[in-house]
Amino acid sequence: MKEGYELIYERPKSLIKVHNHYCPGCTHGVVHKLLAEVIDELGIENETIGVAPVGCAVLAYDYIDVDWQEAAHGRAQALATGIKRMHPDKYVFTYQGDGDLAAIGTAETVHAANRGENILVVFINNAIYGMTGGQMAPTTLEGQKTSTSPYGRVIDDMGAPVKIADMLALLPKTYYITRQTVADVKGVRAAKKALKKAFEYQKAGKGYCLVEFVANCPSNWKMTPIQSFEWTKENMFPYYPLGDVKTPEE
């Protein structure tokens, strides 16, 4: 460091220094980094257990330096339920895409939320199946072209995009549900605060917290990273508005 200067930002310690496999500009990288920052700041790297999904984040256990369990596709919250009940003193979170959480795993998601399990769910909503080549997801927007909706999603045929956060907020035992983004600096700062709050709620035994990220998938959207975040802001934010969907009554 140059003399007279101080360190303002560095790679978080809990983010393992390996090359990750995410595409350039993908939200997954930023959210991993934020989780690592929060885990560092709370000093809970030895008390945290993540549950990895099937999807692009299937290798998340190679990137964040906590204990992990890999779930079968969609089953992360069922697994997290078991882990948390066996280890109530540990911090337990799942990390899931919209295909994992909102398609094949809808039942596990709804029932974990309905039981008010004391876990954190990190939900990456990029409106598509990234890993498998850009198929339509339940969250795909109306008119959005994907490899399985090449002419755009038609609501009459395919249903409307599912607003998971709003659905789960209706369940009486969910505690804190919020929608965040990492599309710009302001979003990154707010998202980190939301993640930290959710970990703190878990420590206090408050119950089910879900932090949704209105995310991108530049590769399957066939855009540059910068274009993908512009598209997110123009098209995703109006349908998936940012902010807290359910805040605790304190």
Next chain:
Amino acid sequence: MAKGYIEFDYEFCKGCELCIQACPVNTLVLTTKMNKKGYRLVEDAEGKCTGCASCALVCPDAVITVYRQKKAS
């Protein structure tokens, strides 16, 4: 305005350019240099960095370390 500087861990950079867009003083540019993966690298070409860390916050690969001049006490 505060003065800062940044360091890139270039082998981890994927050339996504999100840092360039995030910089409020527009001091970052894409150069013609490349890392081993073949991604073009970014530099503070104008030396106007204020140490605000915007670039580092949006970086998906945690490539950037940020320093800022200490305030005179």
